[in-house]
Amino acid sequence: MQNLQALIQGRISPQTIDPDQLIALAKQYTQPNSAEYKLLELALNMILASYLEQAQKQL
Template identity: 55%
Template sequence: MKIQELQALINGEIQPEHICIDKLVALARQHTLTNTPEYKLLENAVDIVLIYYLKQAQAYL
């Protein structure tokens, strides 16, 4: 997964269900410095993906 994919997700060009969570976790492990633009981008992307799946789960309850 590349940073460009995360930017596309944030811009709405890629749907959250098309993001591989395992790759997202692997990317998060590489970017541990919290004050970098990449970390903030990653944080926003994780939020979007988590919200998507939480809404999916909520629909089943």
């Protein structure tokens, strides 16, 4: 979770987040109203947007 907080705060780039860690966190935090779930959701959106941007640059 600390890595996700650092990502949201702009201290690390989306590419530094391990996808396996994201999967493990998604399995662990399944309550949509929890702060952890919302943090994970926001971080995932940022990571996906970053990868989409990279893909668009390749086209």
